[in-house]
Amino acid sequence: MKKNRIGATVFFVICSLQISPAQSKPAADLIISNAKVWTGDKSRAAAQAVAIIRDRIVAVGSNADVEAWRGSETHTIDAGGNLLLPGFNDAHVHFVSGGAQLDNVQLNDATRAEEFARRIGKRAKSTPKGEWVLGGDWDETKWTPAQPPTKELIDPLTPDTPVFVSRYAGHMALANSLALGMAGVTAKTPDPPGGTIVRDAQGNPTGALKDAAMDYVYKIVPPLSHEQRLHAVKRALAHAASLGVTSVQDMNPEYADIAVYSELLQSGELTTRIYAAPLITQVDDQAKIGIRHAFGGSFLRIGAVKGYADGSLGSATAYFFQPFNDQPNNHGLLSDEMQPLSLMRDRMMKADAAGLQLCTHAIGDQGISIILELYTEIAKAHGEADRRSRIEHVQHMAAKDFDRFAQLHVIASVQPYHAIDDGRWAEKRVGHDRASRTYAFRTLLDHGVRLALGTDWNVAPLNPLLTVYAAVTRATLDGKNPNGWFPEQKLTVSETVEAYTMGSAYAEFQEKEKGSITPGKLADLVLLSEDIFTIDPTNIREVKVLKTIVGGKVVWDGGVGTSH
Numbered sequence: 384m385k386k387n388r389i390g391a392t393v394f395f396v397i398c399s400l401q402i403s404p405a406q407s408k409p410a411a412d413l414i415i416s417n418a419k420v421w422t423g424d425k426s427r428a429a430a431q432a433v434a435i436i437r438d439r440i441v442a443v444g445s446n447a448d449v450e451a452w453r454g455s456e457t458h459t460i461d462a463g464g465n466l467l468l469p470g471f472n473d474a475h476v477h478f479v480s481g482g483a484q485l486d487n488v489q490l491n492d493a494t495r496a497e498e499f500a501r502r503i504g505k506r507a508k509s510t511p512k513g514e515w516v517l518g519g520d521w522d523e524t525k526w527t528p529a530q531p532p533t534k535e536l537i538d539p540l541t542p543d544t545p546v547f548v549s550r551y552a553g554h555m556a557l558a559n560s561l562a563l564g565m566a567g568v569t570a571k572t573p574d575p576p577g578g579t580i581v582r583d584a585q586g587n588p589t590g591a592l593k594d595a596a597m598d599y600v601y602k603i604v605p606p607l608s609h610e611q612r613l614h615a616v617k618r619a620l621a622h623a624a625s626l627g628v629t630s631v632q633d634m635n636p637e638y639a640d641i642a643v644y645s646e647l648l649q650s651g652e653l654t655t656r657i658y659a660a661p662l663i664t665q666v667d668d669q670a671k672i673g674i675r676h677a678f679g680g681s682f683l684r685i686g687a688v689k690g691y692a693d694g695s696l697g698s699a700t701a702y703f704f705q706p707f708n709d710q711p712n713n714h715g716l717l718s719d720e721m722q723p724l725s726l727m728r729d730r731m732m733k734a735d736a737a738g739l740q741l742c743t744h745a746i747g748d749q750g751i752s753i754i755l756e757l758y759t760e761i762a763k764a765h766g767e768a769d770r771r772s773r774i775e776h777v778q779h780m781a782a783k784d785f786d787r788f789a790q791l792h793v794i795a796s797v798q799p800y801h802a803i804d805d806g807r808w809a810e811k812r813v814g815h816d817r818a819s820r821t822y823a824f825r826t827l828l829d830h831g832v833r834l835a836l837g838t839d840w841n842v843a844p845l846n847p848l849l850t851v852y853a854a855v856t857r858a859t860l861d862g863k864n865p866n867g868w869f870p871e872q873k874l875t876v877s878e879t880v881e882a883y884t885m886g887s888a889y890a891e892f893q894e895k896e897k898g899s900i901t902p903g904k905l906a907d908l909v910l911l912s913e914d915i916f917t918i919d920p921t922n923i924r925e926v927k928v929l930k931t932i933v934g935g936k937v938v939w940d941g942g943v944g945t946s947h
């Protein structure tokens with residue numbers, strides 16, 4: 384406690400707060416009392432109350448301890464005995480796509496091809512002339528029969544509206560004939576490196592495009608206008624606040640996205656902290672300015688780059704050592720950024736030399752292996768440093784790579800929701816042996832690998848409680864593995880929450896600023912309706928967010944808990 388008071392005094396001097404002669408220390412702006420506080424701070428695991436001045440936590444302790452910080456202007460939130468956690472920090476999102484998706488046609492829960500087509504047709508009718516029908520996140524594995532769609536399904540319903548709707552993992556999309564025609568994709572168009580034009584028996588495009596082949600169409604889709612982008616970000620911020628997500632790490636944003644974040648920061652409307660990692664193909668820009676990892680302020684940082692090693696398991700483009708069990712001639716695809724490999728190596732070397740953080744999407748076991756090799760080469764070339772290089776997704780590990788992963792201090796940025804989603808069918812594609820090292824969160828932790836948790840929103844839902852549920856139960860969405868798919872890979876609730884707060888904070892070089900409820904740190908907190916540490920884990924996904932606090936301000940109020 385003594386240490387806190389010293390810390391608070393320093394803080395007081397810095398902030399030049401007014402202090403009355405009768406007071407021994409500055410008064411709190413906000414006190415949250417009667418909470419079950421899980422601090423995430425090993426030196427003080429549990430507490431009842433938190434005091435906040437401006438955007439920082441100044442005291443954590445019993446109700447009585449924290450009461451000593453009360454002044455005449457102090458606001459109070461009575462937590463009613465509910466669980467208070469550090470705010471969730473989602474280490475991998477696509478924030479603008481997520482915000483835009485909230486307005487796009489919703490296809491993910493369609494259970495039949497006809498329903499998929501009907502929704503697209505309906506949306507096309509209400510879409511102004513010249514605009515596209517986009518997004519969708521369809522998932523043909525939920526249909527009977529589970530066949531990927533073709534343009535014939537939607538053409539009759541969309542004669543005048545270009546359509547390019549993406550599969551939920553974002554590595555495949557379906558164009559209608561109008562969109563394909565506008566893009567000039569015909570039977571004669573070659574597959575680009577790192578991409579596939581799906582074709583029928585006669586060689587004609589079916590409308591489905593995989594990975595780099597999607598760019599044929601994406602490059603003719605008009606970019607979001609500034610107004611559309613601003614709208615998408617505002618939707619995303621409100622969505623994050625409602626779910627207790629106080630920080631996000633935004634993977635491959637466009638620069639125009641960062642400009643919108645910056646605009647909202649200036650107007651005081653940025654209510655989620657953002658660390659943005661633009662594409663590694665644009666490494667020259669940040670390197671030229673001399674920006675290094677985690678450059679910026681508490682609400683907006685840049686200084687990382689995001690690259691792609693391979694595709695996804697769902698579209699059979701994740702890069703494996705051995706072929707897929709259900710596609711004996713296919714073992715996946717390296718991304719176009721990896722062809723040739725020297726292209727990726729040069730960009731990574733440049734990024735590392737500039738002090739930028741590397742975040743690389745790698746899903747298949749060989750894709751992950753190659754990235755670990757490149758990271759090894761970088762460390763050799765530039766010497767040991769606190770680089771916190773990351774691999775995003777880390778879905779399918781080769782047995783030989785766990786130790787190397789840990790020794791290189793690479794961060795595994797993982798999304799447990801994918802495990803309960805892909806777990807429905809992954810074993811058919813990769814077989815039992817490889818599936819046993821799929822989403823192998825426990826094995827990674829046991830080897831000493833640091834985890835950062837996230838969702839990959841808009842690929843998966845942003846709701847952190849669904850992700851906690853997924854990591855703790857590994858119960859696949861189809862209900863077929865109620866005791867967990869590869870249950871030996873389950874995490875405990877504490878491990879999951881720690882990886883989602885401290886783990887993610889560490890992954891963005893912010894573990895001294897956030898990730899635990901500790902005096903001196905940013906006051907980013909979430910109040911939950913249930914104690915997720917003690918309830919039946921199957922109920923975690925039903926838990927509600929009562930309040931979300933970012934920098935000492937309530938940004939979401941679920942209406943429970945008294946404030947005065």
Ligand SMILES: [Zn+2]
Pocket residue numbers: 475476477634839842
């Ligand atoms: Zn992603």
